[in-house]
Amino acid sequence: MSSASTAPHTTERARVSARIGGIAESATLAVDSKAKALKAAGRPVIGFGAGEPDFPTPAHIVAAAQAACADPRNHRYTPAAGLPELKEAIVAKTARDSGYQIAANQVIVTNGGKQAVYQTFATLLDPGDEVLLPAPYWTTYPEAIALAGATATVVTTDDTSGYLPSVADLEAARTERTKALLWCSPSNPTGAVAPPELVAEIGRWAVENNIWVITDEIYEHLVYDGVQHVSMPVAVPELADRCVVVNGVAKTYAMTGWRVGWMVGPTDVIKAASNLQSHLCSNVANVSQRAALEAVSGPLDAVAEMRAAFDRRRRTIVELLSAIPGVNCPTPHGAFYVYPSVRELLGKELRGQRPATSVELAALILEHAEVAAVPGEAFGTPGYLRLSYALGDDDLRTGVERMGALLAEMR
Missing domain, CATH: 3.90.1150.10 (Aspartate Aminotransferase, domain 1)
Structure with a gap:
């Protein structure tokens, strides 16, 4: 009696990973x-x-990029963490615009603010960590948190509170797994701007509870009615060692398509993020970096x-x-x-x-x-x-x- 051969049984695997498919x-x-x-x-x-913004990028920034195209220095790899001169310019711009005193080794230049957000969460978070996320929130925040294997704990606000969370709201949502707070003021999507006293109160609360703060300041220059934007590590200097500021040129200078952002944070975090970026994408396009250098170094007219x-x-x-x-x-x-x-x-x-x-x-x-x-x-x-x-x-x-x-x- 002959025995029929049987093909080995295989289980078909998903074509897209659960991490990305979600x-x-x-x-x-x-x-x-x-x-x-x-x-x-x-x-x-x-x-x-x-x-x-529906405005064109200012002409002097475009001219700097055009000149950069012809410069052979920009035709080669440059340091993954950013052009040294751009990092120094970001140091000066940060001091000028928010009063935050930093050094160049606390800066990494990224492909837009979105990469800065993703990279910050990837660098800070482990599976099981929780991030306090005030809602309404920008659509990318929860996805970037999930990609890091962590969980977003949503803290809901509404129009009756001016879309701003209180310390009591944050404290009620905090658990032993809470590692970080995402803070965005001026806010996307609401346009809310936290008053200086609330910024300071939340910053002190974060310090007391050993919570990291990731503060998105990309709309820092777009404030109205005499309202003041305050950077949390400036309001609470003792927070600086557990704070990452993300920013970029997209909104302030009408440069959404140029894709230049940055992270500012403690040197060990920035070094780790630089290691990640060295494998992820290497340096940001040099022509865009040269344009960003002109933007942050120039006038705000x-x-x-x-x-x-x-x-x-x-x-x-x-x-x-x-x-x-x-x-x-x-x-x-x-x-x-x-x-x-x-x-x-x-x-x-x-x-x-x-x-x-x-x-x-x-x-x-x-x-x-x-x-x-x-x-x-x-x-x-x-x-x-x-x-x-x-x-x-x-x-x-x-x-x-x-x-x-x-x-x-x-x-």
Whole structure:
């Protein structure tokens, strides 16, 4: 009797790792992409999705990049942690803009602020660690925390508290596993700016509880109404040894596409992050670094002009949104976003549908008003919409008026 041969049994493995497969696409970029696709198809969509200044990069910065292209020094590898002259310029810029005194070996230059955020969490966190994450939060924070194997502990705020957590809120969420707090002021997505006394109070609380603070200061120059941005390690100097500041040129200098950010922190953390970056991507593109050097070393005149335009648009969009029944739009004091509550509108009838979530409402607004906004679910707080006012004045007014006309139909 012959025996049949049997092929060895194999278990088919997932094609994508669980770690990467669990990452959600950036909601803000997804909304912006959909708006651009509809516009390319001929629909007059106005996009309030992406947080991107509509101004060109200032001419003197572009000229520095053009010159850098022709310089053979920039055609080769450079130190993974950044051009030494750019790191020194970031030291000077940090002292000038926030009063924080640092040294060049406390700086690493990254491919944009997103890499700075990712790299900071990857350097500091281990599986089982917890990070306090005030919500509404920028969409990338929880994904970067998860990639490090840690857990985000969401601390929810709302429009009644000005979207700012208190020390009591943070303390209530703290556990023995809490290693870090993510702090973003001025805030994306809400535009909230923490007052100096709250910054100092939270910084002292972090020191008392041996908690790291990762503070995202990329909107530091975009503040209005006489409000002051305060860097937490300046307000609480004893925090500096357990604090990483992330920043970049994208928002301040209208350089989102140039991809230059940085981390500032204790030397051992920066050295470890540099080791990671040496394997991850080596140096940031030298031409972009040369452009960033010109940006941070130069005057802030162009920044002041952009801020004046943003301020004008901020006041316009708050006025227009506040006139829409059922929309509650707090006045933001920083960045270039508004974060109105639309909870009163949910469940009401609109063109044969009753949107139960801000995701469904945003979809109806895109379909019927041809206006793209990002739903609050993307930022951890359903019932809200985020609109960026970093777009032209005419488009801003037209877009919100279209949105208002549609929402006025809700019954």
